[in-house]
Structures are given as structure tokens and as C-alpha cells.
Amino acid sequence: MNTSKDSDGFQSAPQEAEAVRIAPLGVPAWVWSLLALVLGVALTLWTVSIQKDQEDAERRLAFQHLADRTHAAILDRLQACEMLARSVQTLFLTSSEVTADEFQAMYANMDPRTQVPGMQALVIGRREVRADGDHFIYDAPFVLPREGNEALFGLDVNTQPVNLAAVLLSRDTDQPALSAPFRLAQVQGADGPVDGVTIRLPIYSRGHPPATVAERRARMRGSLAISFQVQRLIETALPEDGTSQLHIRIADVTGGATRLLFNSHADGGHEYVADSQRHEKTLEYGGRVWRLSMHPLDHAIPAAAWQRSTLLPGLLASALLALLVWSVVNTRRRAVELGNRMSRRYRESEERFRALNELLPALVLLARQDTGRITYANQASRTRLGEEVTELDLPSLFEATELQARILDCDHANCSNLEAVLRSANGDRFWASLSISKVDVAGASKLLMVANDISEQRQLTELLSYQASHDALTELFNRREFERRVERALAAAAAGGPPAALLYIDLDQFKLINDTSGHIAGDQLLIQLAITMREQLRGGDVLARLGGDEFGVLATNVHDIAGARHVAERLRERIDGYVFVWEQRTYTISASIGAVMIDHPNANLKDLLAQADTACYMAKEGGRNRVHFYSAQDDDTTRRQTEMEWANRLRWAVDEGRLLLKYQEVWPLAAKSDGKPHIELLLRFRDEHGRIVPPGAFMPAAERYGLMPMIDRWVVETALANFDRLHPSGADLQLATINLSGASIEDDALATLVLDLLERYRIEPSRVCFEVTETVAVRNLSQVTRFIERLRDVGCLIALDDFGAGMSSFGYLKNLPVDIIKIDGSFIRDLLVDPMSHAIVGAVTDIGHRRGLKVIAEWVSSEDIAQALYDLGVDYAQGYVLHKPEPVVFHRALAGE
Numbered sequence: 001m002n003t004s005k006d007s008d009g010f011q012s013a014p015q016e017a018e019a020v021r022i023a024p025l026g027v028p029a030w031v032w033s034l035l036a037l038v039l040g041v042a043l044t045l046w047t048v049s050i051q052k053d054q055e056d057a058e059r060r061l062a063f064q065h066l067a068d069r070t071h072a073a074i075l076d077r078l079q080a081c082e083m084l085a086r087s088v089q090t091l092f093l094t095s096s097e098v099t100a101d102e103f104q105a106m107y108a109n110m111d112p113r114t115q116v117p118g119m120q121a122l123v124i125g126r127r128e129v130r131a132d133g134d135h136f137i138y139d140a141p142f143v144l145p146r147e148g149n150e151a152l153f154g155l156d157v158n159t160q161p162v163n164l165a166a167v168l169l170s171r172d173t174d175q176p177a178l179s180a181p182f183r184l185a186q187v188q189g190a191d192g193p194v195d196g197v198t199i200r201l202p203i204y205s206r207g208h209p210p211a212t213v214a215e216r217r218a219r220m221r222g223s224l225a226i227s228f229q230v231q232r233l234i235e236t237a238l239p240e241d242g243t244s245q246l247h248i249r250i251a252d253v254t255g256g257a258t259r260l261l262f263n264s265h266a267d268g269g270h271e272y273v274a275d276s277q278r279h280e281k282t283l284e285y286g287g288r289v290w291r292l293s294m295h296p297l298d299h300a301i302p303a304a305a306w307q308r309s310t311l312l313p314g315l316l317a318s319a320l321l322a323l324l325v326w327s328v329v330n331t332r333r334r335a336v337e338l339g340n341r342m343s344r345r346y347r348e349s350e351e352r353f354r355a356l357n358e359l360l361p362a363l364v365l366l367a368r369q370d371t372g373r374i375t376y377a378n379q380a381s382r383t384r385l386g387e388e389v390t391e392l393d394l395p396s397l398f399e400a401t402e403l404q405a406r407i408l409d410c411d412h413a414n415c416s417n418l419e420a421v422l423r424s425a426n427g428d429r430f431w432a433s434l435s436i437s438k439v440d441v442a443g444a445s446k447l448l449m450v451a452n453d454i455s456e457q458r459q460l461t462e463l464l465s466y467q468a469s470h471d472a473l474t475e476l477f478n479r480r481e482f483e484r485r486v487e488r489a490l491a492a493a494a495a496g497g498p499p500a501a502l503l504y505i506d507l508d509q510f511k512l513i514n515d516t517s518g519h520i521a522g523d524q525l526l527i528q529l530a531i532t533m534r535e536q537l538r539g540g541d542v543l544a545r546l547g548g549d550e551f552g553v554l555a556t557n558v559h560d561i562a563g564a565r566h567v568a569e570r571l572r573e574r575i576d577g578y579v580f581v582w583e584q585r586t587y588t589i590s591a592s593i594g595a596v597m598i599d600h601p602n603a604n605l606k607d608l609l610a611q612a613d614t615a616c617y618m619a620k621e622g623g624r625n626r627v628h629f630y631s632a633q634d635d636d637t638t639r640r641q642t643e644m645e646w647a648n649r650l651r652w653a654v655d656e657g658r659l660l661l662k663y664q665e666v667w668p669l670a671a672k673s674d675g676k677p678h679i680e681l682l683l684r685f686r687d688e689h690g691r692i693v694p695p696g697a698f699m700p701a702a703e704r705y706g707l708m709p710m711i712d713r714w715v716v717e718t719a720l721a722n723f724d725r726l727h728p729s730g731a732d733l734q735l736a737t738i739n740l741s742g743a744s745i746e747d748d749a750l751a752t753l754v755l756d757l758l759e760r761y762r763i764e765p766s767r768v769c770f771e772v773t774e775t776v777a778v779r780n781l782s783q784v785t786r787f788i789e790r791l792r793d794v795g796c797l798i799a800l801d802d803f804g805a806g807m808s809s810f811g812y813l814k815n816l817p818v819d820i821i822k823i824d825g826s827f828i829r830d831l832l833v834d835p836m837s838h839a840i841v842g843a844v845t846d847i848g849h850r851r852g853l854k855v856i857a858e859w860v861s862s863e864d865i866a867q868a869l870y871d872l873g874v875d876y877a878q879g880y881v882l883h884k885p886e887p888v889v890f891h892r893a894l895a896g897e
Contacts (some may be wrong), residue, residue, distance in 0.1 A: 001733045012796075016625055017689055028694045030476075035215050044638050047237075053839075054334065058178065058334070058338060059296075059601070060580050061297050061338070062398070062489055063245075063246070063294075064279065065281065065345075066239070066241065066245060066246060066294075067279035067281065067292075067294045068281075069239050069245070070239060070246065070248060070292065070294065070500065070798040071240055071281045071283060071292055072578050073237045073239055074234060074237050074238070074250075074283060074290075075235035075283055075285065076237070077116070077233065077822050078178070078199065079233075080115065080116055081116055081119075081176075081226050081228075082176045082199060082201075082437075082895060084110065084112050084115070084116060084122075085176060085199060085200075085201040085224055085227060085687055086124070086201065087106075087110065087232075088106065088124075088201075088224050089104060089201045089202070089203060089204075089224060092206070092221070093204060093206060093207065093208075093209060094206065095206060095351070096205075096206045096842065096846060097873065099845075100141030100142060100727075100820050102808060103124070103141070103142055103144070104141075104144060105120060105765040107144045107145075110147070110205060111198050111837050112226075113145075116226075118228050118229060118232035118233040118235070118236050118237075118569050118687050119146075119147070119227070119228055119233075119402065120148075120149070120151060120184060120186060120196065120227040120228055120229055121143060121144065121149040121151055121186065121225075121226075121227045122144050122222070122224075122225075122226050122265060122385075122744045123138050123142060123144070123224075123227070124139070124203060124222050124224055124225075125137060125138055125167070125222050125224075125225060126138075126139055126222045127203075127221055127222045127223070129218055133137065134220075135156050135157070135158050136156070136157040136164075136167055136222065136223050136308075137155070137156055137157075137589070137704045137828045138152045138153065138154065138155045138157070139153075139154070140153040140154070141428055143229065143527040144547050148186060150186075151186045152186065154465075155185055155660065157223065157225075159630055159702070160182060160185075160770040162179050162181075163179050163181045163182065163198055163200075163225070165179065165180070165236060166178065166198060166199075166200045166286070166287070167175075167200055167202075167223045167225075168177040168808070169200075169286075169287050170200045170202050170223065170391055171202045171216055171217060171220050171223070172216060172217070172504055173215045174201075174209060174210065174216055175286075175483055176199050176200065176201055176202075176285075176286045177286045178197060178199055178200075178258075178285055178286025178287060178288040179197050179198045179199075179200065179333055179642045180252060180254065180288065181196065181197055181230055181252055181259055181261060182195065182197075183195065183196065184196035184227055184229065186227075187229070194514075195229070195230050195231070195259075195261065196227055196228060196229050196461040196620075197227070197228055197229070197230045197233070198225045198226065198227045198448050199225070199226045199228075199286060200224060200225050200226075200286075201223075201224045202220050202221040202223055202224070203215065203220070203221045203223060203224055204216065204219045204221060204875050205218060205219045205221055205399050207219070210671075211594065211826040212678065214585050218391040220227075220566075221334050224642075224882070226396045229260070230261050231261070231262055234261065234262040235262070238264075243265075244295065244297075245296060245297060246264070246295065246296060247264060247265050247294065247295045247296075247297055248261050248262065248263075248264040248292065248293070248296045249262065249264070249292075250262040250289065250290055250291070250293075250296075251291050251293075252288060252289070253289050253290070254289045254292045254849070255782065258291075258857050261290065263873065265297075269806050273488040275668045278293065278294070278295055279292075279294040279872055280292065280293050280294075281294075288320070290400045295867070295889070296656055298327070298447065300315070308831075323374055331752055334476070340405050342605050349860040355567075356380045357380070358378050358389075360378060360380060361380055361450075361452075361719060362380060362450050362451065362452050363377075363378070363380050363381040363384055363385070363432070363447075363450070363451040363452070363453070364377070364378040364381060364433075364447050364450055365375075365377050365378075365381055365389070365394065365448075365449045365451075365515060366441070366447070366448055366449075366695060367394040367446065367447045367449070368394070368444070368445075368446060368447075369408060369438065369445040369446060369695075370408075370445070370589060371393065372392055372393040372394040372395050372408050372447070372568070373393055373394075373405065373659070374389060374391075374392055374393065375390070375446070375615050376388045376390070377570070382759050384424060384430075384453060385397065385422070385424045385425055386424050386425030386426050388426075389424075389425055389635065390585050391425075391797040392425060393632060394407055394408075395407045395408065395866055396421065396423075396448060397420070397422050397423055397424075397842070398420055398421070398423070399418060399420070399423050399429060400421065403418075403420055407436065407447075408447070414444075415436040416434060416435045416436075416437075418433070418435065418436075419431060419432070419434075420432060420434065420452065421435050422434075422451065422772070429776040430455045431453070431454050431458045432451040432452060432454060433451065433452050433453075433454045434449055434451035434452070435451075436448070436451055436642040438447045440746075441680070458736070460649035461779075466834065467834075467835065468480075468481075468834070468836050469481035470834060471544070471545040472525070472526065473523055474526055474527055474530035475544050476530050476534075476543055476545045476551075476688035477543070477544035477545075477643070478544060478545065479544065479545075479546045479547060479552075480504060481544065482542065482544035482546065482552050482554070482681075483605055483609075485542045485544075485606055486502060486554055486608065486609075487605050488597060489554055489556065489602075490603055490604070490605065490608070490846070493598050493599055493600070493601065494602075495602075498556070498557050498558075498559065499553045499558060499559065499560070499597055499598060499599035500554060500555060500556045500557070500558060500597075500768070501554075501555040501561075501563075501564030501567070501568075501595055501596070501597050501598060501613050502552065502553075502554060502555075502568070502595065502596050502597075502598060502608055502609075503552065503554075503564075503568050503571070503593055503594070503612070503617045503836055504546075504550070504552060504555035504594040504595070504596075504609075504613055504615065505551040505552070505553065505575075505591050505592075505593050505594065505616075506535075506549065506550050506551065506591065506592050506593075506613035506620065507549040507550075507575075507590075507591050507595075508590045508591060508592055508617050508620070508624040508625060509590075510525075510548075510549035510587075511580075512587075513525060513587055517582050517583065517585060521582040521583070522549075523591070524582065525580050525587075526549065527634075528578075528580065529551075529575065529578065529589070530543070530551075532547065532574055532575070532578055533551065533553075533571055533575070535574075535575070536557075536570050536571050536574050536736035537556075537567075538567070539558060540557060541553060541554065541555050541567070542554035542556075550796045552612075553567070553568075554821065555567045555568075555569065557706065562599055564595055564597060564629075565595070566628060566630070568593050568627040569627055571593065571594055572590075572591055572625065572627055574587070574591055575590060575591045576588075576590050576591070577624060587697075589627035590624060591618055591625065592619035592620045592624050592626060592628075593616065593619060593626070593627045593628070594612045594613065594614065594615030594616025594617070594618065594619055594627075594629075594630065595612065595615055595627060595629045595630065596611045596612045596615055596629070596630040597627070597629070605609070606610065610690075612630065614630060615628045615629060615630035616628070618630075622870055626788060626795075646698045646701035646702070649685075649698070649704055650685075650698060650707050650711070653685060653711075654710070654711075654714050654728050656684055658686045658687070659682070659683065659684075659685060659686075659714060659715075660683075660684045660685070660686055660692070660887060660891050661680045661681050661682070661683065661715065661718065661719065661726075661886075661887070661888045661891055662681070662683075662886060662887050662888065662891075663679040663680065663682065663686055663726060663727060663736075663886060663888050664679060664680050664682060664857060664878060664883055664884070664886075665677055665678065665679050665878075665882065665883040666678040666680060666737075666876045666877070666878045667876060667877055667882045668681065668749050668875065668876055669866065669869060669870045669874055669875060669877050670870075670875065674732035676729070676732050676733070677727055677729050677732070677733055678734050678735045678737075678772070678876070679726065679727055679735070679736050679737065679740050680736075680737040680739075680878065681719055681726070681735070681736060681739070681888070682695075682735065683715060683739075684697050685697070685698055685709070703741065703743070705811050706743065706744045708741040708744060709741075709744045709747055711741075712740055712743075712744040712750070712755065713744070713750070714737060714743055715739075716738060716750075716753065716757065717753075719736065720758065720761055720763060720768070721757070721758040721761060722756075722888070722890045723736065723761060723763050723767075723768075724889045725888070725889045725890040725891065726889060726890075727888070728889060732879075733767065733768055733836065734767065735767055735768075735797070736768060736769065737770070737799060738768070738769070738770055738771065739770075739771045739772075739801070740770055740771065741763065741776070742772075742773075744774060745783070746774060746786055747782055747786075750787075751787050751790045751791060754770075754796075755790070755794060756790075756793060757806065758794065758796075764795070764798045765791075765794045765795035766795045766796070766797065768796050768797070769796065769797040769798065769799050769819070769820065770791060770796060770798055770799070771798075771799040771800075771801045771822070772784065772798070772799075772800060772801065773800075773801045773802045774800055774802045774803050783814070785815075785816065785817060787818050788816075788818065789817055792817055793818075797817065797820060798817065798818045798819055798820070799817040799818065799820035799822055800816065800820070800821045800822065801822045802819045802824045802825075803821045803822055803823055804821070804824040804827055804840055805843060805846055813847065813851065816854065819853060819854065820853060820855075820856060821844065821848050821855055821856070822840055822855075822856045822857075822858055822878075823844050823845075823855065823856070823857050823858065823874075824858070825858040825859030826859075826860060827840050827841050827844075828841065828857050828859045828860060828865060828869070828879075829859050829861065831840065831868055831869070832864060833867060834869060838868075841857070841869070841872055841874070842872050845873050845874050846870050846873075849873065854875045855873075855874050855875050855876070856874070856875065856876040856877070856878060857874045857877050857878065857879075858879065860865065860876075860877045860878060860880075860881055861877030861879055861880060861881050862881055863881060866879075866880075866881065868880070
């Protein structure tokens with residue numbers, strides 16, 4: 001039987017096998033489509049579910065961030081107010097007296113209402129101590145702005161308990177204190193929410209900030225307050241998207257009590273989502289606790305994305321797959337953006353910290369503690385120390401090797417408030433005030449150094465020190481420094497050291513040069529002679545200008561009088577041989593030199609200078625241009641002969657009518673004055689030729705021979721008997737001051753005489769002032785106090801003259817019952833050229849005012865000095881530039897006027 005190839009039985013088997021293999025793939029297309037559709041829908045639903053969860057998380061994170069920014073914005077606003085208050089507090093710490101004009105100028109310059117919207121007022125409450133405790137009063141000049149805050153003028157903070165509590169808290173902590181909400185005095189009677197708060201800082205007296213509670217209470221002068229309408233304060237601080245997306249409620253919950261401060265949607269126009277996340281934060285500041293409650297508003301919740309992703313029947317498998325790919329890609333992108341935003345916020349926070357350090361004017365350096373390698377330097381450090389500073393080690397910046405050795409082991413005890421020389425990368429050196437402390441940064445121990453360049457301050461200090469010890473014209477030592485050097489030589493001689501000599505040099509006929517060629521020529525001569533004399537001195541000798549045309553030389557290691565004479569003669573010969581030429585005129589110069597040896601263990605500065613002056617006087621009496629060494633016979637002969645002659649003349653002065661009274665007006669420096677004159681009575685002597693002799697010529701003899709009680713009694717009796725004829729104003733004379741000597745004050749009968757005369761001539765005691773010198777008051781404080789109290793009991797005033805000349809003025813002033821202090825004229829004379837005199841006058845004025853005393857300045861010789869005294873707050877001034885002494889009215893005929 002014949003068979004074909006198609007049915008030979010060999011080909012069927014492979015065909016069947018192929019059919020078996022293909023059969024599984026022979027599923028209908030709709031099945032794969034259905035499977036693809038089911039798979040696509042399942043994958044899509046799964047993706048949309050994930051997307052929804054992520055969007056919810058994003059929304060929660062966004063609202064959390066918005067709530068954080070809202071909290072930070074309110075805190076930033078409060079801290080901005082604190083910085084404003086700190087600026088004002090610093091002004092008071094750096095100034096002994098801040099005037100109303102300075103306060104207003106500072107306010108105008110800072111423009112705080114622009115920086116801090118919602119601010120109601122910036123005020124200073126002056127501290128006033130009363131029997132019931134401290135009160136804080138708002139004076140009108142220290143209430144700004146004045147418009148709208150008139151209700152604060154004269155307000156006592158003690159009438160506002162919550163405000164007073166903030167005052168006391170800030171006083172003891174020197175930290176800002178926030179008051180509880182209360183109705184501001186400026187908006188009493190107003191409609192609507194007018195609750196206010198104040199931020200307070202204490203005002204201390206000038207100096208460094210106090211460190212202890214006791215010091216803070218003692219130095220407190222007042223309280224600084226910045227007041228706000230709390231609704232406006234919070235509303236302007238919130239970010240723009242805060243109130244549009246959040247329902248914000250802020251309440252004060254300090255102490256458990258709740259008081260609503262702010263409600264962003266009090267009108268109920270918006271509803272927050274009840275099931276949404278509620279954000280609550282606590283803000284603690286200035287001793288108060290605020291609670292912030294925030295809910296997202298309904299319109300701020302966007303429609304869920306998954307509702308917009310509903311599957312449509314009949315979508316092709318490719319569309320479902322494309323949608324799935326898009327969803328996955330989109331989800332990843334949004335996740336990355338979220339991560340980037342979080343990373344960016346972290347970087348921004350770090351950048352703000354770095355920017356703050358970069359903007360600081362102080363030098364800020366961070367270094368490893370183990371090696372000292374500098375790892376960070378702010379902009380100020382890189383500018384001052386060089387851009388390569390981060391390549392250096394911290395110890396290498398210090399000039400002193402002993403500091404380099406201990407820098408890495410610094411702690412608070414030995415590396416705080418140091419002053420050291422720093423060295424920049426290019427080798428420049430400068431003085432810096434610095435502190436080094438240990439800090440932990442990311443778990444690593446670091447050294448943080450903060451430094452300030454004080455080179456200019458040190459240069460200024462050195463300049464002031466030089467000016468305080470040197471004469472401005474000749475650049476020689478001045479009298480004060482010369483006296484210090486002489487006292488040092490006296491101490492050395494008393495301790496057994498080698499003897500020295502004091503030379504007192506007075507130029508002969510110096511006045512002739514001033515009169516013929518002018519003071520500029522005289523000044524030039526003094527400068528040239530200073531250079532000439534300095535060239536003649538040996539190493540260790542001291543040359544100084546004592547005043548005018550007088551010079552002093554401290555010759556050291558002269559061994560004996562012969563060595564001292566050699567130095568003095570060499571100076572005299574050099575001066576005698578000097579020819580001064582000025583504007584085609586030629587002058588020959590000579591000098592009289594008085595010398596005294598410093599070889600007595602019991603000698604003192606005052607006696608030594610008096611002896612040198614006496615020796616110089618004897619040199620001039622002997623014909624000038626010579627050297628004369630002091631001997632005891634010189635002093636006794638000249639002084640006693642003169643004083644005895646005056647004593648004999650003074651015994652008959654009263655009987656012969658040779659004592660005269662003059663008056664000098666004392667002028668008020670302040671603008672307010674009732675126009676009634678205030679005078680001081682001055683004693684003069686009229687000699688046999690009718691010439692007026694000043695008291696300096698005869699007072700020493702009167703004091704030496706016990707004639708001052710007689711003279712003082714004559715002055716008191718004469719002045720009180722003719723009280724309404726002392727001054728042309730007559731009965732309108734406000735006050736007449738009478739000087740008393742120490743011997744008179746120690747006489748108990750004088751106080752009785754004064755009281756009898758006041759009653760006899762019916763003189764109001766408050767129109768009479770008795771003046772005693774500081775040295776008299778110190779000599780017998782208890783007896784002087786008894787004398788003063790008897791006169792003050794009836795209403796008389798007491799003035800303390802020459803204040804500041806003694807060594808214990810500030811120590812006894814608080815116990816001495818006086819009404820007026822008169823600053824010693826030596827300080828007034830040098831007020832414009834001597835920073836120390838200026839500082840002393842300011843200090844005396846401040847202390848006098850704190851004691852409730854009036855302050856008078858003597859020896860006022862120019863309008864510039866009067867203006868400087870006015871600026872320092874001195875009450876009255878007295879001097880020739882204001883009024884030259886004139887005879888009292890009833891003595892003018894005797895004086896020939």
C-alpha cells in the first residue's frame with residue numbers, strides 16, 4: 001500500500017509538540033486585554049492611594065511649617081522690641097545724664113514705629129524713692145511720641161499693678177519683662193479690643209551693666225517701657241499667608257489664667273476643618289506664657305487629587321500604563337521637591353547663623369582644642385587677620401609666648417577679658433580685648449575666641465595719660481606730674497637713698513617780652529628755653545613747667561650741695577647766654593634759681609616747694625640772674641618780718657576804718673531765675689595811700705597771730721547791720737554769703753552773736769549764707785557740725801568752699817550738713833585743657849545734686865568755661881568774666897568810687 005509524505009508518521013509529532021507549546025499563548029486577546037486592564041486598574045488604584053497619603057502628609061507638613069513661622073514671627077517681633085529697648089538702655093549706661101533732647105534725637109533716628117508697627121509709646125519711668133517704696137513716674141519729655149500719649153504725662157506706674165510687676169521683674173534680672181495684658185492709659189474709654197502690653201527694661205546709672213540683684217537695685221534710675229496695643233502687635237507680626245490659611249487664636253495663659261489676646265477670625269466668617277490637625281504652641285517671653293492655637297481653614301484644604309483620578313471605562317491598556325508611569329514619575333518628583341524644601345530650610349537656617357557671625361564687628365574664631373587649628377573665621381576676622389587666617393593655629397596669633405603656651409588649656413578663669421597683642425597673617429600687630437571659651441560643636445570640643453580691636457582705645461588712653469602729665473605748650477612735665485616725682489624723691493631720701501635737689505627757676509623780666517612782642521613771642525621763648533634746658537640735664541633729671549615762666553628741675557644723685565650747685569649754675573649760664581630773636585628784636589634772657597636739697601627724712605612736698613620759692617625770691621632780691629640755696633634763716637627773716645608788720649597794721653585796722661567790704665555777684669547758669677541777685681562778700685584792706693590790698697597779702701599774718709576772730713566779727717556785724725545796703729538792689733537782695741575762718745567757727749560765741757544780730761536787724765535767715773573752707777571742715781568735723789547746725793536750725797544756709805581740694809571730700813560730704821558746695825577754682829581754671837579737671841567737676845556736680853545741694857563754680861574766667869559748666873549741670877558760676885568785685889553800697893564813698 002502506498003503512503004504520502006504528509007502522513008508518513010514523522011512529521012506529525014513535531015507539529016503536535018509545536019501545538020502544545022503554542023497553546024498557552026493562544027489565549028484570546030480580550031483575556032490579555034482584560035488582564036492588562038485589571039492589572040492597570042489595580043496598579044492605578046494603588047498608586048493613587050499612595051499619592052493621597054503623601055499629599056495629606058505634605059499638607060500637614062505645610063501647615064506645621066506655617067504654624068512654626070507664625071510662632072517665630074511673633075517671637076521675632078518681641079525680640080525686635082527688645083533690641084530697641086536694649087539700644088535705649090545702652091544709651092543710659094554710657095552717659096551720666098541723658099537729656100530730653102538726646103532722648104528725642106535718638107527716638108527720631110531709630111524711627112521705632114516704622115520698625116515695629118503697633119508700638120504705642122516709648123517712655124522712661126523716672127525712679128522716685130518715697131516712704132512707701134519706689135515709684136516710677138513718666139515725665140513728659142521722656143514720653144515719645146507725645147501726640148496721642150498725653151495721658152502718660154506724670155503717670156505713676158504704681159497705679160498699674162501688672163505694669164509694676166514687669167518693672168520689678170526686669171529690675172532684678174536685667175532681662176526684658178513682658179507685662180500681663182491691661183488697658184492702656186492712652187485708650188481709656190475707647191471702644192473695641194484695646195488690651196495692651198508693655199516690654200520693660202531697667203535703666204541703670206552710667207557704667208558696666210550690674211552683675212548682681214543688689215547692685216541692680218542700687219543702681220536703678222528708672223524703667224524703660226515700650227507699650228503696644230496687643231491686637232495690632234500680633235496682627236502686623238503674622239506672615240501674610242498665616243491669617244489667610246489659618247484660624248489663629250492667641251491667649252495669655254500665665255499662671256493658669258486664660259485671657260484671649262488675638263482671634264484672627266472673630267467675626268466667624270470662616271470655619272476651620274474640625275477633623276484637621278490642630279497646632280498648639282507655647283511662647284514664653286519676658287516672664288509671660290502665650291498659647292498659640294491654629295487650625296487650617298476650610299478653603300485652605302485643596303480637593304483631594306485621588307478624586308480627580310477616577311478611572312474611565314474603556315481606557316486602553318496603553319493609556320492606563322501611561323497614566324501609571326506619569327503617576328509614579330510625578331510622585332517621585334514631588335517627593336524629591338519635598339526633600340529639597342526641607343534641605344533648603346536647613347541650609348537657610350545654617351546660612352542665617354553664618355550670616356549673623358559674618359556681620360558681627362567682633363572677631364570670631366573657632367579652632368580645634370587638641371591642635372589649635374583654626375576651622376572658622378568670620379568676615380571681621382578675615383579682614384583684620386588676613387584671608388589666610390584659617391590656615392594658621394590659634395596660639396600663633398598671639399605675640400606673647402607665655403600666652404601661646406596656655407591658650408589650648410584656657411578656661412573661664414584665665415582666658416576671660418584678656419588684653420593681648422595679636423599678630424595678623426601678614427605680620428601686623430594690634431591690641432585686642434578677647435575671651436576664649438570651650439564649646440562643643442557636633443560632638444567635637446572646640447575653642448571659641450571672640451576679640452575686639454582696642455588699638456585706638458589704648459592709643460587714646462596713652463594720649464590722655466600723656467596730656468594729664470605734660471604741659472601742652474612746652475611738652476615738659478606739668479606741675480602735677482613734677483610734684484609726684486618730687487614726692488617719690490622724698491620717699492627715696494627718707495628710705496636712705498641718695499640726696500637730690502629741687503631747683504625753682506623763674507625767668508627775669510619775662511613780662512617785658514610779653515608786653516613788647518606779645519604772648520605769641522612769650523610762648524615761643526618758653527618752647528625754645530624748654531629745649532635748651534633739657535639739653536643741659538643729665539640722665540635721670542626731671543624738668544617741668546610749673547606755670548607761666550616758672551620751671552622746676554629735680555636733680556637726682558647730686559650727693560651734696562656742691563653737685564646741686566653745679567647743675568643749677570650750668571642751667572643759669574646756658575639761659576644767660578641764650579639770645580632770643582623775634583621780629584627783628586633781640587632779647588637777652590636770664591633766670592633766678594632757688595634751690596633746696598632733698599636730704600631730710602622728715603621733709604614734705606608743701607614745705608619743700610615753699611622753701612624753693614623762698615630761695616628763688618631771695619635770688620631775685622639779691623639782683624637776679626643768680627642761684628640761691630635755701631636756708632632756714634631766709635624763710636624766717638622774710639616771712640616773719642612781713643607777717644609781723646601786717647599783724648601790727650591789722651590790730652588798728654578796725655579802729656582806723658581800713659577794712660572794706662566788696663561784693664561779687666554769683667550768676668545762675670540755668671535759664672530759670674527770679675532775677676534777684678546772689679552775692680559773696682569779699683574783704684579788702686585800704687592802706688595809708690588809699691590803695692586797695694587783696695586779702696592774700698594780710699590774711700596769713702591775721703591767721704598766724706590770731707586776729708581772724710576779730711576780723712570775722714567785724715565782717716559779720718558790719719554786713720548784718722547794713723544788709724539792705726550791700727547791693728544796689730537793696731531789699732531785693734536774695735542771698736549774701738559771708739566767709740568764716742576756722743578760728744571763728746571754733747568760737748561757740750560767734751554762733752550766738754549771729755543769732756542775736758539776725759533778730760536785732762530783723763533779717764530773714766534764709767537770705768544769709770555762711771561759707772567755710774573744706775580744710776576747716778575736715779580739721780574739726782564734729783565742732784564745725786555743731787556750729788553749722790545751730791545756724792541751719794534758724795534757716796541760715798551753709799556753703800562749703802574749695803570743695804575738691806582736700807583728700808577726703810567725698811567721704812565726709814554725706815555727713816556734713818551743708819546746702820551749697822563751691823568747686824575749688826583750680827579745677828575750673830583747667831576745665832577746658834585738663835580732662836581730669838573736667839571729670840572731677842562733673843563728678844562733684846553729680847554727687848552734689850544727688851545730695852540735693854546747689855553747686856557753684858569759682859574762678860570762671862571765660863565764656864567758654866561758663867558754657868562748659870552749664871553743659872555739666874553746674875547751678876551757679878562766679879568769676880571776673882561774669883562780674884568784677886565792687887564795693888558794697890555803703891562803702892563806696894570810703895573806696896573813692
